[in-house]
Amino acid sequence: MKNFLSALQTPSELRIxxxxxxxxxxxxxxxxxxxxxxxxxxxSEIAVEKLNIYIKDQHILKDINVRIPDKKITCIxxxxxxxxxxxxxxxxxxxDNVEGVRIEGKVLVNGEDIISSGTDxxxxxxxxxxxxxxxxxxxxxxxxxxxxxxRIHGIRNRxxxxxxxxxxxxxxxxxxxxxxxxxxxxxxxSIGQQQRLCLARSLAVEPQFILADEATSALDPLSSKTIExxxxxxxxxxxxxxxxxxxxxxxxxxxxxxxxxxxxIIEAGEAEQVFNxxxxxxxxxxxxxxxx
Amino acid sequence: MNIRILKxxxxxxxxxxxxxxxxxxxxxMGIGLYLKSAPVFEExxxxxxxxxxxxxxxxxxxxxLPFIMGTIWVTGIAVAMALPIxxxxxxxxxxxxxxxxxxxxxxxxxxxxxxxxxxxxxWGTLLIVPWISNKLAPHFVDFSTGYTVLAGxxxxxxxxxxxxxxxxxxxxxxxPAEFREASLSxxxxxxxxxxxxxxxxxxxxxxAAVVLAISRALGETIAVLMVCGNLPEVPRSLLDSxxxxxxxxxxxxxxxxxxxxxxxxxxxxxxxxxxxxxxxNVISRVVLYRLEKTFN
Amino acid sequence: MKFFxxxxxxxxxxxxxxxxxxxxxxxxxxxxxxxxxxMSWDMITKLPGxxxxxxxxxxxxxxxxxxxxxxxxxxxxxxLISIPVVFYLNVxxxxxxxxAYIARLAYDILFGIPSIVYGAFGFTIMIYLGxxxxxxxGIIVITLLIIPIFIRSMxxxxxxxxxxxxxxTYSLGATRYESMRVVLRQIAPxxxxxxxxxxxxxxxxxxxxxxxxxxxxxxxxxxxQPAATLPLAVFFQLSSPVKEVQDRAYAxxxxxxxxxxxxSIAGRFITNRFSKNKLQ
Numbered sequence: 001m002k003n004f005l006s007a008l009q010t011p012s013e014l015r016i017x018x019x020x021x022x023x024x025x026x027x028x029x030x031x032x033x034x035x036x037x038x039x040x041x042x043x044s045e046i047a048v049e050k051l052n053i054y055i056k057d058q059h060i061l062k063d064i065n066v067r068i069p070d071k072k073i074t075c076i077x078x079x080x081x082x083x084x085x086x087x088x089x090x091x092x093x094x095x096d097n098v099e100g101v102r103i104e105g106k107v108l109v110n111g112e113d114i115i116s117s118g119t120d121x122x123x124x125x126x127x128x129x130x131x132x133x134x135x136x137x138x139x140x141x142x143x144x145x146x147x148x149x150x151r152i153h154g155i156r157n158r159x160x161x162x163x164x165x166x167x168x169x170x171x172x173x174x175x176x177x178x179x180x181x182x183x184x185x186x187x188x189x190s191i192g193q194q195q196r197l198c199l200a201r202s203l204a205v206e207p208q209f210i211l212a213d214e215a216t217s218a219l220d221p222l223s224s225k226t227i228e229x230x231x232x233x234x235x236x237x238x239x240x241x242x243x244x245x246x247x248x249x250x251x252x253x254x255x256x257x258x259x260x261x262x263x264x265i266i267e268a269g270e271a272e273q274v275f276n277x278x279x280x281x282x283x284x285x286x287x288x289x290x291x292x
Numbered sequence: 293m294n295i296r297i298l299k300x301x302x303x304x305x306x307x308x309x310x311x312x313x314x315x316x317x318x319x320x321m322g323i324g325l326y327l328k329s330a331p332v333f334e335e336x337x338x339x340x341x342x343x344x345x346x347x348x349x350x351x352x353x354x355x356x357l358p359f360i361m362g363t364i365w366v367t368g369i370a371v372a373m374a375l376p377i378x379x380x381x382x383x384x385x386x387x388x389x390x391x392x393x394x395x396x397x398x399x400x401x402x403x404x405x406x407x408x409x410x411x412x413x414x415w416g417t418l419l420i421v422p423w424i425s426n427k428l429a430p431h432f433v434d435f436s437t438g439y440t441v442l443a444g445x446x447x448x449x450x451x452x453x454x455x456x457x458x459x460x461x462x463x464x465x466x467x468p469a470e471f472r473e474a475s476l477s478x479x480x481x482x483x484x485x486x487x488x489x490x491x492x493x494x495x496x497x498x499x500a501a502v503v504l505a506i507s508r509a510l511g512e513t514i515a516v517l518m519v520c521g522n523l524p525e526v527p528r529s530l531l532d533s534x535x536x537x538x539x540x541x542x543x544x545x546x547x548x549x550x551x552x553x554x555x556x557x558x559x560x561x562x563x564x565x566x567x568x569x570x571x572x573n574v575i576s577r578v579v580l581y582r583l584e585k586t587f588n
Numbered sequence: 589m590k591f592f593x594x595x596x597x598x599x600x601x602x603x604x605x606x607x608x609x610x611x612x613x614x615x616x617x618x619x620x621x622x623x624x625x626x627m628s629w630d631m632i633t634k635l636p637g638x639x640x641x642x643x644x645x646x647x648x649x650x651x652x653x654x655x656x657x658x659x660x661x662x663x664x665x666x667x668l669i670s671i672p673v674v675f676y677l678n679v680x681x682x683x684x685x686x687x688a689y690i691a692r693l694a695y696d697i698l699f700g701i702p703s704i705v706y707g708a709f710g711f712t713i714m715i716y717l718g719x720x721x722x723x724x725x726g727i728i729v730i731t732l733l734i735i736p737i738f739i740r741s742m743x744x745x746x747x748x749x750x751x752x753x754x755x756x757t758y759s760l761g762a763t764r765y766e767s768m769r770v771v772l773r774q775i776a777p778x779x780x781x782x783x784x785x786x787x788x789x790x791x792x793x794x795x796x797x798x799x800x801x802x803x804x805x806x807x808x809x810x811x812x813q814p815a816a817t818l819p820l821a822v823f824f825q826l827s828s829p830v831k832e833v834q835d836r837a838y839a840x841x842x843x844x845x846x847x848x849x850x851x852s853i854a855g856r857f858i859t860n861r862f863s864k865n866k867l868q
Contacts, residue, residue, distance in 0.1 A: 094473050099391055122590070126479030136470040139493040148488065149478035152590070198474065205478050300763035307676035310669055314735055315694045321701070321709050328712050377604045384601035397605060399856055400612045406785075406852040407615065407845065408792020410819040414826065414841045415615045418622060450611050457608070481594045504700065511702020513795035514823060538704040538795065545708065545799050562708040566701065573700040577693055 044110055044127075044208040044239055045070050046091060051105035053086060055098060060086050062263045064105070068256075073231060073240045075250040075271070078260035079286070084243045087260070088211050091241065092128035093121055110208075126153065129202030129238075131212040135194035135219075137186035138201075142169075142178050145186045145197055149205035164204055172200035172230060192223025199230065210240045217245060228253055247287065251275060259283050322566060329560035331553060341560065347524045349544075354557040356564070361526045362441070362534030366516060367509045369445025369530070374453050375502060382460030383486055387472075405454035413518030416447040421519055429531050439521030442530040447515050452505040459501035459580075463494045466584065497583045500576035507572035511565055513538035537561050616845065623842025626835035632843060636805045648840050651821035653807045657723060658797065658815060659790045662730040663783060669731075670738035671779070675768055677739075678746040679754065692743065698736035706733050707796040714800060724811040726801025733796055734786040741785055745778030746771065777858055784855040788848050794819035818844045 051064040061083045068074050076084045089095040090107060093114060106113045114124060126149070138145050146165045155161060165182070169175040174196045178189070186197055195215065202210060212231075216224030231240055232253055244250050250257060250271070257274040259267045259282075267274055267283045278284045332341070336354060344355025385394055425438030467490055475485040491498065521533025522543065541561050544554075634647035673691075681688045710729035719725055749771055757767035794817070802814030803824065818840055825837035 092477050122479045125477050130477035132470045136474050138489050152480045300765040303765045307672040311673045311676050318694050380601045380604035381608050384605050402852045406788045406848050410794050410822045415618050418618050481590050483594045483597045513704040541704050562705050566705050573697045577696045
């Protein structure tokens, strides 16, 4: 957390650091406050073993085996309809909401199988921040958008919420732009700001992973550049999994690349290796633009 | 000129004519009802008509208060009963239920919507009225026929259920899936998502749907007529009889021709209904159209 | 705590859905059990005989035939008027036309206006035209009543018709009038569903025909004679103090319910078939 913060040197942040040190009646150390959730130290890793997903007798994901490394940007690439988004949705089990779905195999998050066990799905989903393709601010004010997740998880103290909101809006580089209108509806923000708001909202519940489903495809080039830069900063503290259509984006920011085709993982490895020396014919063709 | 283009033009003209004519129906209806009810305005002020409880048509006294109050009571009970049921059912069907559940519930709602008003009336007299008279009322009053405000409210509530549920389902399912995913991925439960995101997002639509259902309930005639008791007095409790406006019109329309002022008064009753329903409909439809637009 | 809340509301939702289901079953069961006992072949094949209203023999064929006359005629008239309107709204007007917006709003409003108001309005028009309560009056009012239903339910389906297909026909040199045939083919199942829906509404409506069609014990032979209808048969006979006459009301209610049930199930069947075709 500390190094991530040092990357953000905005004056307002220094101000909270000072002002937040003492809250009457209890000691709160800022940025390591006794918020209920703090990103756990140590590895956060996803390991997928023999994952098969069927939706209404259609075999969507076939025998997926992959490890997602800690604190890296992992890009999942591949032509449309190859199961990228399905894989991403399996990671936070939003796939459960799909009608007629059947899941076989294991998805181990920090060694715990999230598919079979009767995991408390809500506290588990908290660990997986999701950024969707179209930014979707919840129908409330900017402030409440950030505070929503914290309130859900039981933080009601107004003072703490103020700190959290400011902190994560800063983290998403949005604070300066919105600090004067925190209580206006979030839909009035521009689309690029909305996406950063969504990012801040996910960060506010202290996830370990950030899942982004083509998070920049609806944005203008400038906003998507801002988001990309944020991702690069964030990877010091979070594992980021990015589904993307744009190869160039993957080239720019990926540390690790997974190439999928028709529901199978064709190739996975370090970005440099996959991009420069693809082992598989299909990967080669895809990278050279033979099919999209 | 080309015969084909001539055909096209003619068709266009005919269609435009038909469209405009059918649209004019709204205005013609309003104007017609107003002209017909005009005589009653010459003898009484609007205030007297709306707020007096004196209803003695033979003596030329037309106070609509008992009927207006009867309508409001019955409609109020109907909405109070139907709204929670409809909201919960709609949430269940859109957010929770598997598709096979929907496969059984939708036809049931279809049937509920399709049943004629008179059938509801028969059901009400056979089941609800005796139930109130024998089981419920003895706890509170000495005697009740069962033909009460409450009976009317219950029957009417069931009648507006299918309308409310189908409107709610339409509204809820117009919310893009991303909103649900955004909230769920923060660790919210389904109900929290529904409460804080879906219902909040669709609040204007929900209100519009309720207004629409109210306006449907206001005009319902035969079923209410059959179970309400039809006493021209302002009801004081749920177990009093009442006499809603549509029932008044239906019961008296044939026999009033001898008294011109009576006819005008009944037309005024129809005009009240028309104006209120028109007003409610315009508001709620405009809101619903807006909502549809923002999501598409 | 939040899981507790979740469980409670889940439970309430299931209860609410079951309550809705329960109402349907209760209504149908009540009508069926009371009506079935009173039902006989004579009921639906005979006219009311002498002394019918004090419990002597006879049936309510007059009401069945009267309802069929009114509903049949007004459905045909309604279709003749509303199909061109739907085409005008969807083929001739532009997608974002202001006029179309206002027209749709107006039809939605007309759809919401209570049938008793239609009845009262229809009655004044009839007096204005010098008509008495008659078959013709009933047909006119019911036609007015179902036109908005026709238009809005057909329009819902026609709106989903992709405009690209229209552009394709235009680019082949067809006029708008000629390309209507393509649209007609596509929305035919929609027209069928709308018709069933409207017929169901028309046959069950009592308030509008009360003053306009009147009531009679015989089958009308011309448009100027009054006609009986099923809902009114139920309503009038139920208000009789004689038990036999009340029983006939229950029998008539059963007939009415059966007709409406069949229409509703058929409507859903067609919609399902239609949407299946669309997916493929």
